[in-house]
Amino acid sequence: MKLLGLDYGDRRIGVAVSDVFGWTAQGIEVVQRREDDSHLRRIAELAELHEIGEVVVGLPKNMNGTIGPRGELCIEFAESLRERLGLPVHLWDERLTTVSAERTLLEADVSRKKRKQVVDKIAAGLILQNYLDSISNR
Template sequence: MRALGLDIGVKTIGVAASDELGLAAHPVETIARRGTEADVARVVALVAEREVGDVVVGLPLELSGQAGRRARRVRLFIDALGRALGDEVGVHEWDERFSTAAVERVLVDADLSRRRRKQVIDKQAAAYILQGWLDARRQPE
């Protein structure tokens, strides 16, 4: 079953999806934020369209590993998403520290213009988050 990855920002939500085997994450889209209810509804629609079994949400922890103001806001979204999806779909938090910075470095190295980077950074960060979760799941205990 597929997984969906989310990079939740103030203005946008980056979305990525895995392949059917759960091996690779691919950028899907960037959702313009319109409020928690509308944003959750869009994610729920994507879950149904793509037959997703797990949603992985990047949690922006502080450098110390503590949950700051941004992480608390994301957890409010996670709670709303969990209520909307019910028990059928797992919703998981994933430490996203440095994900956007790592993706930004890759895009700069690829010589993408600033404008093009702005268009793809959120969904690429979502793919980075989801790929980390997928890789961790495959590691032997």
């Protein structure tokens, strides 16, 4: 079963997909958020296209572990996905994943313009990979 990983941001949603064995995650796309909720349609299309069985949404917690306004928005987004897709949706602590993705791109000497285009899908890949690693260690 494949999993879909999402990094939900203010303007963009990074998307990653696991392999069928649930071993590795790969960032595949960045979806622009829209007022008309067309981003939900695109995520539903990707879920169908990749035969997704479960979804993992990054939950941005504060450094002390509490959930702030940004986290509340992600919880609402996860609920809307659960209803729309009819799939299990898991929330996963994503603290510092975007920072880690940025650092990786800086170390790879990726230009600022290209970093902006790919950082969200890399962060989604990190969120999903961390989730996959945690369930394989159970």
